[in-house]
Amino acid sequence: MLTTSQKKALEQQVEACYQQAECFFDHAFPRPRVLFTQRGKIAGTAHLQKNLLKFHPILYQENQQAFLTDVVPHEVAHLLVYLVHGRTAPHGQEWQMMMSKVMQRSPERTHQFDISSVQGKTFAYQCQCQQHQLSIRRHNKASKGVIYLCTACKKPLQPLNLHKPRLNINL
Structure with missing residues (x-):
């Protein structure tokens, strides 16, 4: 506050x-x-x-x-x-x-602040060249069919399933 x-x-x-x-x-x-x-x-x-x-x-x-x-x-x-x-x-x-x-200031377009205290949950996505973190808003849009492209390789981002299924092995 x-x-x-x-x-x-x-x-x-x-x-x-x-x-x-x-x-x-x-x-x-x-x-x-x-x-x-x-x-x-x-x-x-x-x-x-x-x-x-x-x-x-x-x-x-x-x-x-x-x-x-x-x-x-x-x-x-x-x-x-x-x-x-x-x-x-x-x-x-x-x-x-x-x-x-x-204003006698440098015309910077974006800030460089640490945003960890305000950043919400992110979701991992992958293209051909790297992993991306999408905000919950973009993740929800992607879930509804919006396609996001990597700015580097121009390929679609695909969600990563980071939860691997557990194997039930009874010995």
Whole structure:
């Protein structure tokens, strides 16, 4: 559970990012709603049409400084790109420019946080070249007929049965 001061620190960083953008563009921007309800392995998301930012409370608690310096500007940049340019590629040149020139941060697409505390159960799958771990969501979709391909060998992933049948041997 996040403390009031942790929430306030993140919200202040959102505000600082907006003030930086307003100085850069000499234009006022509407402030987003900020929620701490992101789930899964994702640190944060920007909901463009809703002007909403969602942050993962557990990943934030475990990586507070990186959230404030990297995740918040990353998500704010998505909202600002939408306000300035309309719909664009999520991490395209407009977003990269917003990150580097306005936020003065490296335009990294993904975080490198340890997700072991938030990662749910995974299921083993195999292609021709390696073993993969699918989330329960992807496993359930695969069980219903969705075919996932390996990004390396482009072959379908097949579930691995890690439970070997026991032999009943009476001596």
